[in-house]
Amino acid sequence: MNDQTQRPRMTTTAGAPVASNQNSETAGPRGxxxxxxxxxxxxxxxQNRERIxxxxxxxxxxxxxxxxxxxxxxxxxxxxxxxxxxxxxxxxLARFSTVAGEQGAADHERDVRGFALKFYTDEGNWDVVxxxxxxxxxxxxxxxxxxIHTQKRHPRTNLRxxxxxxxxxxxQPESLHQVTILMSDRGLPQDPTFMxxxxxxxxxxxxxxxxxxxxxxxxxxxxxxxHFTNGEAAEIIGHSRxxxxxxxxxxxxxxxFPRWKMxxxxxxxxxxxxxxxxxxxxxxxxxxxxxxxxxxxxFALNRNADNYFAQIEQAAFSPSNKxxxxxxxxxxxxxxxxxxxxxxxxxxxxxHYEHLPVNAPKCPVHHYHxxxxxxxxxxxxxxxxxxxxxxxxxGAVEDNSFAEPPLRxxxxxxxxxxxxxxxxxxxxxxxxxxxxxxxERGRLYKNLAAAMDGADEAVVQVAxxxxxxxxxxxxxxxxxxxxxxxxxxx
Ligand code: NDP
Numbered sequence: 001m002n003d004q005t006q007r008p009r010m011t012t013t014a015g016a017p018v019a020s021n022q023n024s025e026t027a028g029p030r031g032x033x034x035x036x037x038x039x040x041x042x043x044x045x046x047q048n049r050e051r052i053x054x055x056x057x058x059x060x061x062x063x064x065x066x067x068x069x070x071x072x073x074x075x076x077x078x079x080x081x082x083x084x085x086x087x088x089x090x091x092x093l094a095r096f097s098t099v100a101g102e103q104g105a106a107d108h109e110r111d112v113r114g115f116a117l118k119f120y121t122d123e124g125n126w127d128v129v130x131x132x133x134x135x136x137x138x139x140x141x142x143x144x145x146x147x148i149h150t151q152k153r154h155p156r157t158n159l160r161x162x163x164x165x166x167x168x169x170x171x172q173p174e175s176l177h178q179v180t181i182l183m184s185d186r187g188l189p190q191d192p193t194f195m196x197x198x199x200x201x202x203x204x205x206x207x208x209x210x211x212x213x214x215x216x217x218x219x220x221x222x223x224x225x226x227h228f229t230n231g232e233a234a235e236i237i238g239h240s241r242x243x244x245x246x247x248x249x250x251x252x253x254x255x256x257f258p259r260w261k262m263x264x265x266x267x268x269x270x271x272x273x274x275x276x277x278x279x280x281x282x283x284x285x286x287x288x289x290x291x292x293x294x295x296x297x298x299f300a301l302n303r304n305a306d307n308y309f310a311q312i313e314q315a316a317f318s319p320s321n322k323x324x325x326x327x328x329x330x331x332x333x334x335x336x337x338x339x340x341x342x343x344x345x346x347x348x349x350x351x352h353y354e355h356l357p358v359n360a361p362k363c364p365v366h367h368y369h370x371x372x373x374x375x376x377x378x379x380x381x382x383x384x385x386x387x388x389x390x391x392x393x394x395g396a397v398e399d400n401s402f403a404e405p406p407l408r409x410x411x412x413x414x415x416x417x418x419x420x421x422x423x424x425x426x427x428x429x430x431x432x433x434x435x436x437x438x439x440e441r442g443r444l445y446k447n448l449a450a451a452m453d454g455a456d457e458a459v460v461q462v463a464x465x466x467x468x469x470x471x472x473x474x475x476x477x478x479x480x481x482x483x484x485x486x487x488x489x490x
Pocket of ligand 1: 134181184185186196218285286287288289426427428430431435436440
């Protein structure tokens, strides 16, 4: 490759050959520069524009391409083409992330991990924009911006604030289920291959007969669960802030492809009227005993991006990307994300973000959206007069055979205080009392005590009152861990 005559000729962005990329155009060898050196001006101007706004949440991420394969027939629940037959494969993309840290944050921080999947199906892109936890901190999207503000920097100190976090969590006991998972071992996976993913929201399936089912998605790691303690993570961060990128990229380069099995929990539509809990509440799981996991398929991540910025940073995942056979549910958080994710991409990437190669569907795309910044697709309707619909000149038309069965809803419009009817303690109690063993509980208490460090004591006491309500042993365990920590610090 050092034989320069064999290499392609360098050009300007307008395609003209470049005679020199080593010397600016100047009046004599000492300068000054000539204003007409557009090649220099353009190079500097491009550099100024190399960054786009980072995601407000999930800014730091790691991703790769892969293949999804159906291993079990679920066509009785969903007519989605991706599940059409056992053995069918679909190309996909995954992006994992932390939530709160900015783009330069260290990978091994205790935080919820994003678990976003894009399946390039033959009936359009289907995105599952989940987390490594099955629940979330709030159940009403009106609270989401406030919640995120508590996770980000304080306006005056520009530091993250333990007081803000515990103040919010203490006033929203619905958060404590997710806080328990975050502070458990699973809150700090060794790398993205050692964690599960969950669609978290309740979605819906519908089959060819038009029957609707409520559904939860689970993606179980085939590498097993592996975690670090806070101390181990601190040591790693001392060596490298990029441990997740190194691990995920390295494993795939080595041909050691990470795999996850996809399962669903399925609830017949009418059951939602009678379950003792709200199946659309994002702070709750569905018990495995009542709704057992049904295997669907498996995916392997087998190809690294060639260009991180183009293919991972510009990857745009949104719950609004659904395909026939998969639908939404009344879950308020899901309904809000249908708007806010796509809107974030329009802001970050531009109006036509879906046409960037990494986001573009692999099936034909026909729509009548017009113009806007960076419209590089033109309108491919076959007739210049067919630029609106309905029209008499050609172009794509609707197909009623894909109509979704009606989403049944009931109730009076209003600002319903969801919380008053909810039991926020039973499920975290099951996790604390029944799922975790003594050693796991011990580490949970320690992690919670560490997270309370530096928070206003009155605020911490309110939160501890809620941990007592989850389980007296839970509150007592955190208090003991705090006392032990205080003693060590003396
Ligand atoms: P199960 O005993 O059937 O399920 C317990 C589940 O807990 C396991 O299957 C595992 O989920 C998960 N788990 C194990 N360790 C941890 C941990 N450190 N942090 C978070 N999750 C962990 O009982 P139920 O279905 O009745 O659920 C009991 C409680 O378990 C729930 O209240 C919830 O807190 C928690 N849980 C339940 C999940 C569900 O979908 N039902 C999923 C995750 C947690 P997995 O199999 O996904 O690895």
